[in-house]
Amino acid sequence: MTAPAVLVEDLHVAFGKNWALDGVDLEAAAGTTLGVLGHNGAGKTTLIRTLTTLVRPTIGRAHIEDLDVVADATEVRRRIGVTGQYAGLDEFLTARENLELIGRLTGLRRTARARADALIDRLGLDEYAARRVGELSGGSRRRIDLAASLVGSPSLLFLDEPTTGLDPLARAGLWDVVDELTDAGTTVVLTTQYLEEADRLADHIVVLSRGRVAARGTPAELKRIVGGKVVSATVPAHQLAALPFVPDADRVDDNRVRASVTVDDAPAAIALVADLHDRGIEVTDLDVASPSLDDVFTHLAHTGAHK
Ligand SMILES: Nc1ncnc2c1ncn2[C@@H]1O[C@H](COP(=O)(O)OP(=O)(O)OP(=O)(O)O)[C@@H](O)[C@H]1O
Ligand SMILES: [Mg+2]
Incomplete structure (x- = not known):
């Protein structure tokens, strides 16, 4: 049997005396989409940061495919793509230059330009490609942020509130892109405040509350809780x-x-x-x-x- 794409066991993360994650267990099968829901401060971003090697577990373990996020952090980073609540794009470069630069930084040499062009084409970003990122609207930047996370052809993609602040049209556009990726076999873990978004995209949902799993299941199973x-x-x-x-x-x-x-x-x-x-x-x-x-x-x- 192949390892789950994401496996989290008894995960605790403390910031000082504050337990941002307080005993989380979850897994996501390869090629599925896991939705992580929760109120502000529930621990969603901390979970994503732990899985993407930016925060170390205080107690417990997290695995990406067959790799430990602490012991094998470098290899984990090679396999994943991340888009954050705060985008890390260079404001003074164009969208295309940003994507190309990220490609070079992640080890694509002569193919960096071609990779940038391919993503621009695939995500329908032509109208922004030659504009400086600093001039773009928030929604357009989100889409470029998503493209940036795909430069390294990750088998796992982490999206922290990818559509917060987007208008309904831009949100639907981003959903289509996520659909395309999951159809192609990418595993997606996304956090969201929008229940409609989790309903639309996620195969399984985990609801976090104060650092713990308050409920889990498919969207249909969760709705049955209420009945x-x-x-x-x-x-x-x-x-x-x-x-x-x-x-x-x-x-x-x-x-x-x-x-x-x-x-x-x-x-x-x-x-x-x-x-x-x-x-x-x-x-x-x-x-x-x-x-x-x-x-x-x-x-x-x-x-x-x-x-
Ligand atoms: N770097 C940090 N240092 C100290 N405390 C932190 C840090 N990051 C998160 N926390 C705390 O951990 C808890 C969980 O925060 P986290 O950002 O994971 O929540 P969240 O579910 O992503 O919230 P939001 O919906 O507002 O994005 C909060 O109490 C937060 O204040
Ligand atoms: Mg957050």
């Missing part, structure tokens, strides 16, 4: 007190409120809607939905479940 159906109805504000449940309520405008409640299953949702009708509640909009990963997150925040 039930979410009924949301837009009703007149003055009828709020007449609802047969205590809702989560958001004001839509001066007169209307969006009231939501989670019920056990579809028949319960139907009964609830019938009850609203019987009570003469004037429903102007209605949705019955399965829980989203957002609901999983809210649920975990409330229960503080650790697993």
